[in-house]
Structure formats: C-alpha cells, structure tokens
Amino acid sequence: MTASTTRSRLLGSDVARLGVSGLVSRPTRAVLSALGIAIGIAAMIAVVGISTSSRAELAATLDELGTNLLSASQGKDVFGEAVDLPLTAEASVGRTRGVESAATTGTVADTGVYRSSAIPAGNTNGITVRSASPTLLEVLDASVAEGVWLTEGTARYPVVVLGAEAAARLGVTEPGRHVLIGGSAFVVAGILEPVPLAAEIDSSALIGEEAAEALAGSPVHPTSVYVRADPDRVEQVRDLLARAIQPKNPTEVEVTRPSDALAAQQAADQAFTGLLVGLGGVALLVGGIGVANTMVISVLERRREIGLRRALGATRAHIRRQFLAEALFLSLLGGVAGVLLGVAVTALFAALRGWPPAIPPVVLVAGLVATLVIGALAGLWPAVRAARIPPTEALQS
Structure with a gap:
C-alpha cells in the first residue's frame, strides 16, 4: 500500500x-x-x-508672444562707459531686411515719478521714466489693461502710461489720475498689462518722445530698441541689428532675444x-x-x-x-x-x-x-x- x-x-x-x-x-x-x-x-x-x-x-x-522679438541696448566703450544709441536707431533698423516693425524707449535720466508733492524727493520706488515711440505696444505685443496707449497727438503733452508694476507701486488703479514727473503734473492715460518679454516696461512710466525732450531739455537718446523680425529670418536680423544701429562701432550695441532669457x-x-x-x-x-x-x-x-x-x-x-x-x-x-x-x-x-x-x-x-x-x-x-x-x-x- x-x-x-x-x-x-x-x-x-x-x-x-x-x-x-x-x-x-x-x-x-x-x-x-x-x-x-x-x-x-x-x-x-x-x-x-x-x-x-x-x-x-x-x-x-x-506661442502667444512669439520668439521673433529682438532687443538691442546700450553697450559699453573701451573705458566701460555706456554708449548712447543714435537718435536715428528706429529708422535705421526699420530699413533692415527681415525687420517687420521696430520701436524704441529711452531713459529720462535724473527724473522721478511721485504720487504727490508730499512724497520726499528720491523715493521713486524704483520706477524709471522712459520715452516711448508710438509703435512700442504693437512691437511688444503688449496690451492696455485700463485706458489708452500713447498716440502721436498725446505724445507731445504731459500724458503718461504706467507699466503694471509701476501703477501698483504708485497706488494708481485707473486712468485719469495725476502723477508728478520732473515736477510737472502728468495725467495717467493708461495702465499696461504685464509684458513678459520686456519686464523693464512693467516698472516704467512711459511718456511721449516730445514730452521727454521737454523734460530733459534735449532729445532723449534711445536706450533700447525692440524689433519684430520675420520668423524665418530671426538669426539673420540678429546678426545685422548691431551694425544697422551703430555702423561704425557695432560692438557697442548689445543684441539679445528676450525669449532666450525666459x-x-x-x-x-x-x-x-x-x-x-x-x-x-x-x-x-x-x-x-x-x-x-x-x-x-x-x-x-x-x-x-x-x-x-x-x-x-x-x-x-x-x-x-x-x-x-x-x-x-x-x-x-x-x-x-x-x-x-x-x-x-x-x-x-x-x-x-x-x-x-x-x-x-x-x-x-x-x-x-x-x-x-x-x-x-x-x-x-x-x-x-x-x-x-x-x-x-x-x-x-
């Protein structure tokens, strides 16, 4: 068994x-x-x-703003000093092959922005006064949150458009308010939405080129040139941009693509x-x-x-x-x-x-x-x- x-x-x-x-x-x-x-x-x-x-x-x-935006700014000479861009920079760049549109801004030196005369001089909250060409909004693909943008008509008058951060620092929430720029009262025509590809605009008070000249007592040289290039020719335009602005000394111009920074x-x-x-x-x-x-x-x-x-x-x-x-x-x-x-x-x-x-x-x-x-x-x-x-x-x- x-x-x-x-x-x-x-x-x-x-x-x-x-x-x-x-x-x-x-x-x-x-x-x-x-x-x-x-x-x-x-x-x-x-x-x-x-x-x-x-x-x-x-x-x-x-995708929304595009990668074909180029920015040219002041370079430095052999002594390390910033070099002014020529007053003709926008026109010169506009004639460059492959450029679709161009705009400039220029820093108005030694000029502060204040909410009222009660604010002590020097307390500018880091806001920069810049001259702006009428085409700036289009070139940067920016938009106005409140009010309107500068026009050729208003650019010669004491009218200002505030960047998003500048408006917040000044406590301005709507157009029609007044701020002091260089001791003169400027009416706020508009407030911009944030500009991702040009963050310096957010903390700026933008005025017309003629109004900036009146404040400075002389024409304000561009400190930045913004260019929209043909998407298929961005690199070619990038190579030509400095020479178009400063034909004799192209090394004194710094050219960048803001999307690269992002x-x-x-x-x-x-x-x-x-x-x-x-x-x-x-x-x-x-x-x-x-x-x-x-x-x-x-x-x-x-x-x-x-x-x-x-x-x-x-x-x-x-x-x-x-x-x-x-x-x-x-x-x-x-x-x-x-x-x-x-x-x-x-x-x-x-x-x-x-x-x-x-x-x-x-x-x-x-x-x-x-x-x-x-x-x-x-x-x-x-x-x-x-x-x-x-x-x-x-x-x-």
Whole structure:
C-alpha cells in the first residue's frame, strides 16, 4: 500500500488576503508607515508637476508672444562707459531686411515719478521714466489693461502710461489720475498689462518722445530698441541689428532675444527642480526604512502565528510570500496616497498661478513603480527572517 502526500499550496488570492489582513489588524501603524512613502512620492510628483506646468505656461506664452522679438541696448566703450544709441536707431533698423516693425524707449535720466508733492524727493520706488515711440505696444505685443496707449497727438503733452508694476507701486488703479514727473503734473492715460518679454516696461512710466525732450531739455537718446523680425529670418536680423544701429562701432550695441532669457530662466528652474526631486527621493528612502522597520516589528509580534502556520503545513516560501505581500501592499498604500497628494498639490499651485496643470503620465507610473520597488526591498529581509524561524521556537515564544 502506497502512501500519498499532498503538497501544501498557497494561491495568489490567499497571499493577497493574508497581506491585507496583516495591515488591517494594525491600521494605525500601517498608516504611519505608509505616510513616509506618501510624503516622498508626493514631493517628487509635485515638484515635477509644478516644473512641467511652468514649462507649459512658458510654451504657451512664447506661442502667444512669439520668439521673433529682438532687443538691442546700450553697450559699453573701451573705458566701460555706456554708449548712447543714435537718435536715428528706429529708422535705421526699420530699413533692415527681415525687420517687420521696430520701436524704441529711452531713459529720462535724473527724473522721478511721485504720487504727490508730499512724497520726499528720491523715493521713486524704483520706477524709471522712459520715452516711448508710438509703435512700442504693437512691437511688444503688449496690451492696455485700463485706458489708452500713447498716440502721436498725446505724445507731445504731459500724458503718461504706467507699466503694471509701476501703477501698483504708485497706488494708481485707473486712468485719469495725476502723477508728478520732473515736477510737472502728468495725467495717467493708461495702465499696461504685464509684458513678459520686456519686464523693464512693467516698472516704467512711459511718456511721449516730445514730452521727454521737454523734460530733459534735449532729445532723449534711445536706450533700447525692440524689433519684430520675420520668423524665418530671426538669426539673420540678429546678426545685422548691431551694425544697422551703430555702423561704425557695432560692438557697442548689445543684441539679445528676450525669449532666450525666459528659456535660460526655465533651465535654471529645471536644475532647482532636480535638487528638489533628489530631496523627495531621500524622503522616499526614509519611508522605505520605515516600512522595513514596521515589517521587522510585525515579524517579532507574530512569531506564534508563524509557528502555527508552519505546523499546519505552510512552507518557508509561503511565509516569505505572506510578509513580502504585506510590505508591498503597505508601500502601495503610501504610493497611491502620495500620487493623489502630489496631483492635488500640483493642480492647486497651477490654479493659483494661472498655469495649465501638466503632469507627465510616466511620472505617475514611475511613482507607483518606485513604491513597489521600495516595498519589495524593504520587505525582503523581514520576510526571509520570518521564513527561517523554526516552528517549535516560534510556538514557544
């Protein structure tokens, strides 16, 4: 007569049930352990999501404003002194092949802007008085938030248009108010929306060229020339711009593309994002250590359970799977919570900044995969340790 033996089996559904039951029986500890994982994943997803949303906003801004804006400004001579751009700069640039439109601004030196005569001289709040050509608004693709822009008719009179930041610093919220410029009362004709590609305009008080000449007592030389180039010929125009403005000394003119500055700023933000993602990774590692600690304690507390299951036929492999599954579920709990929290933080921050929320799906998937890897690594040693406990020793504990 032959004896038959039946090998003990543990189905996948049984492994899942045992793993979940281990967490449910200790909910407080499970939540606290999963919290470390959640914080790490949330930090990483939020940082990447905010950075991606910022890039999406930048791309939308550049699509709207274009990358064909060039800016030329005063350079320096061999002695390090700023060189005035010629009064004919706008006309000269306008005749350059590939240029669609041009405009200039000129700084009116030693002239402050004050809300009233009660403001002490010198307290200008960092507002610069600039002359502006009538085409400036069109070239910068800027818009007026309140009121109207300067015209050829109003440019010769004491009329001013304030940049968004300048208006805020002066406390001017609507057109029709008066401000003092160079001791003379100027009526505010308009307030501009922020100009992303020419941030210096935001903190400027813009007046007509003739009004600026009257304040300065002489023609005001341009300090900046803004050019819209044919999108297909931006680089060619960039190479010709300095020579068109200063034919004899083109090295005394600095030519830039404002969109490049925004892109450079974005690159710096990405480097900072990398640092924050690294910090999120550290938090995730700490969370993994917390999971490992929780599983070690769980093994110590459940030695009798382990011994009883071994006595009833459970193999070492079954015990390993049980505790490894528990670690994976614990990490997955933190991962899901972290993903949801990271998405919520990104959406909230983007909404407050007026950005389109953008989180690459691969980041969400990578976050969950990272939690499973952390859970597997954190739970492997406790699971092996649990499987190696002799049944008799476990039952006696």
